[in-house]
Structure formats: C-alpha cells, structure tokens
Amino acid sequence: ELKVEQNPLFLSMQEGKNYTIYCNYSTTSDRLYWYRQDPGKSLESLFVLLSNGAVKQEGRLMASLDTKARLSTLHITAAVHDLSATYFCAVDKENSGNTPLVFGKGTRLSVIA
C-alpha cells in the first residue's frame, strides 16, 4: 500500500525565516506533486516534479525530488504572511502518471510577524 508521509504537520514560522517541509513516500514513483490549500478553498497546484533530481522554483517556494531516497522537499525562503496555508504533497497511486493521487496528511503553515 502506498504511503505518503509529510513532516512537520504543523509549522509556525516567523516572517523572513527559512524552512523546509519534507515528503516521504513508500513506492517507486517518479512523479510527485505539491498543492496548496487555503481554508475552505480547493487545491491549487504548485509544482509537478517528474524526474529524479527535478527542482522547481516559484517565488519564495522551491521544490525538489530525490526518487532514490523517495523524498521531496518544499523549501520556503524568507517567509511572508501570504504563504500561510496547508501544503500537501501527493504521489500517483500506481506510478503511471495518470492515476489517482494519494495525498500526504498536509503541513499547516502559519507565518507570523
């Protein structure tokens, strides 16, 4: 059974600080997804990582994928309040690239002044 584990589950960080969210998964998948969800809202796609060593950056967020370690990281640089949200990583259930996603439990990020 595919398991996707995120840590930390809760993160409170000060504005301007850096931090990393980790996502471990149990299957040999080379496709990993990061989503953002604001309270009461749907899921917004942030990054899609499609191969080992993939690195993508958007603003203050940078995601990377190490398929050998079955690990993805989401790095936050110089956090701002607008980044407060829940972040989910997700993996294809059957590593086919087009199957349903299995989500991690999410990391609830709160950026405080």
Place this chain on the structure above:
Amino acid sequence: DTEVTQTPKHLVMGMTNKKSLKCEQHMGHRAMYWYKQKAKKPPELMFVYSYEKLSINESVPSRFSPECPNSSLLNLHLHALQPEDSALYLCASSLRTGTGFGYSPLHFGNGTRLTVT
C-alpha cells in the same frame, strides 16, 4: 478561476433526503474523479471515471452513487447520508488515465461543502 465547475457550493441535507452534486468541465478531459475531504485532513479518493466508465471505486458506501452521463459531466447522487459524511467534496479531471499516455495533471474544482443534519 478553476476550469472545473462544481455545484452547489454549499449543501445542507437531512439524513432522509436525496440530493446530487454536479461537476462539469469543458477541457476535453476523459478522466474524472470524486474526492472527499474532511476538515484538516487530506483528500481521499472515492471514485474514478475513465472514458465515462467507472474504473475505481474505493469501497465507498452505496449511499454515494456516482454517475457520468457524458465526458463533460460527473454527478454524485446522495441518499440516506449520515452526519459523518459531512465534508468538502472535490471533483477533479485529467486528460486521461492509464499508462503509456504521458503525464496528465489533475485539475480540481472548488468543491461542494456538504453538511448532513
């Protein structure tokens, strides 16, 4: 704005009611999904339709009945629900499912917030 449209946005229903959730997309996607999300939890897969045929049912109770009338529409019929079924129901679509076709990301709708009283 999302390209996957869900209606209604909010729904309150009693345990004896029958209601339906609707999802629509016009991106030419041939795979559509229902996910259920409880508060402060990740989305959980319920059903997958591929080319208008049910391909995955994640052991969902029969009080939830999906329907895919055509490639653009996906319904979720609700009957005799329990209070614990209250959740955010998310619809998603992707170009297709299956191997050999390359990468096809999921597009999520804004969800229907369901409350069962």
